[in-house]
Amino acid sequence: QIDVSHYISEDQADQEREVIFRDYPIIVATSCQLPEPGDFITSYATGVPALVVRNRDGAARAFINVCRHRGSRVESASSGSKKRAFTCSYHGWTYDTDGNLIHIPQDYGFDGLDKSCFGLRELPVVEKHGFIWACHAPGESFEIDGFLAGVEKDLDGFKLNQWHHFETREIPCKMNWKLVMDTFFEGYHIGKLHRQSISHIFHEMAVTFDAYGPNHRLTIARQNIEELRNMPDEEWDVLPYTALVYCLFPNTILVYQADHIEIFRVFPGDNPGESLAVLSFLTPEKPETQKLVAYWQKNLDLLVNTIQGEDFPAGETIQAGLSSGAQEHFIWGRFEMALAHYHRTLKDLLGRTPLITRKAAE
Ligand code: FES
Ligand SMILES: [Fe+2]
Numbered sequence: 001q002i003d004v005s006h007y008i009s010e011d012q013a014d015q016e017r018e019v020i021f022r023d024y025p026i027i028v029a030t031s032c033q034l035p036e037p038g039d040f041i042t043s044y045a046t047g048v049p050a051l052v053v054r055n056r057d058g059a060a061r062a063f064i065n066v067c068r069h070r071g072s073r074v075e076s077a078s079s080g081s082k083k084r085a086f087t088c089s090y091h092g093w094t095y096d097t098d099g100n101l102i103h104i105p106q107d108y109g110f111d112g113l114d115k116s117c118f119g120l121r122e123l124p125v126v127e128k129h130g131f132i133w134a135c136h137a138p139g140e141s142f143e144i145d146g147f148l149a150g151v152e153k154d155l156d157g158f159k160l161n162q163w164h165h166f167e168t169r170e171i172p173c174k175m176n177w178k179l180v181m182d183t184f185f186e187g188y189h190i191g192k193l194h195r196q197s198i199s200h201i202f203h204e205m206a207v208t209f210d211a212y213g214p215n216h217r218l219t220i221a222r223q224n225i226e227e228l229r230n231m232p233d234e235e236w237d238v239l240p241y242t243a244l245v246y247c248l249f250p251n252t253i254l255v256y257q258a259d260h261i262e263i264f265r266v267f268p269g270d271n272p273g274e275s276l277a278v279l280s281f282l283t284p285e286k287p288e289t290q291k292l293v294a295y296w297q298k299n300l301d302l303l304v305n306t307i308q309g310e311d312f313p314a315g316e317t318i319q320a321g322l323s324s325g326a327q328e329h330f331i332w333g334r335f336e337m338a339l340a341h342y343h344r345t346l347k348d349l350l351g352r353t354p355l356i357t358r359k360a361a362e
Helices: 012-021 144-148 152-158 178-184 223-230 291-325 334-350 354-361
Strands: 026-030 040-043 052-053 060-064 084-087 094-096 101-103 125-128 130-135 164-173 202-212 215-224 241-250 252-256 261-268 273-282
Touching: 012 261, 012 334, 026 040, 026 261, 026 273, 040 354, 052 130, 060 125, 060 130, 060 178, 084 215, 084 334, 125 144, 125 241, 144 152, 152 241, 164 178, 164 241, 178 223, 178 261, 202 334, 215 334, 273 291
Parallel strands: none
Antiparallel strands: 026 130, 040 052, 052 060, 084 094, 094 101, 125 130, 164 273, 202 215, 215 241, 241 252, 252 261, 261 273
């Protein structure tokens, strides 16, 4: 069971911001979102303005998107490509893709200033297994595999960097970010909440749960899994007959859906009752015809409609009732093991200091 204050407490929200969204490695992009040197994205969702860019050598770099002159935002576009340098729109200080300050307009106004001391503040970043992770506080580098605790074997199997980043959409939610995460942690609701939309595709009670350190995987059987009965065991392949739902702790959900991949990254909003879900939709390859683009667009719209029309409204009613006094705790049944695992992990993490957490995982 879990105390409902977990979703409404301001103190907890502050602590999460500090411990989880600053110190813990967070996925900032998929590798296929930034395929070429000069490709970049910016984000503000963790509370720290971040600029993630692929440099000239093809390496992912992350910086605080704050100008070292007087603190204006350096890059204001949410994404872009072929960028060689980032110029602050306030007075024009310019940084290269490694964060070095390379130009100051009328630099005679800054006699003796050593440009090498005024590069963008770098954030520790790791690119591996098809993802780019960053910590949102400057500091030492980290080793991501310690945090993944075995789930990286599955990620490697998907060869995520060979997929195509089709689109990323932001969905504002009127509920705590952890309620958005909870949406993905059981199949128990599929038969009821999704009875008009997707319940005919899945066996909602045929779900397995596996934990990998702080992360976990749910395997939800599709109805077509019955076909395997007539096939020899050695020909069985799990992917076409299931949906694999991974929680990459703390705030990412990866859903492997047989023919496409959905990645949700969830961030706290300005108060504990708001959040932002960032959905990235990956297709096996770049759609080269209008027809294919329309096909994937339709798939993405269907997904967003199901989530926004069914899952998220349910979560938003939960949020709206949390302060009602109806109950102090929620209880989880045996189909909801992933919720227990996730929230226990989160609670343990918040009980420790950030430094110990980072070290412990290494
Ligand atoms: S604040 Fe960026 S150039 Fe002045
Ligand atoms: Fe759902």
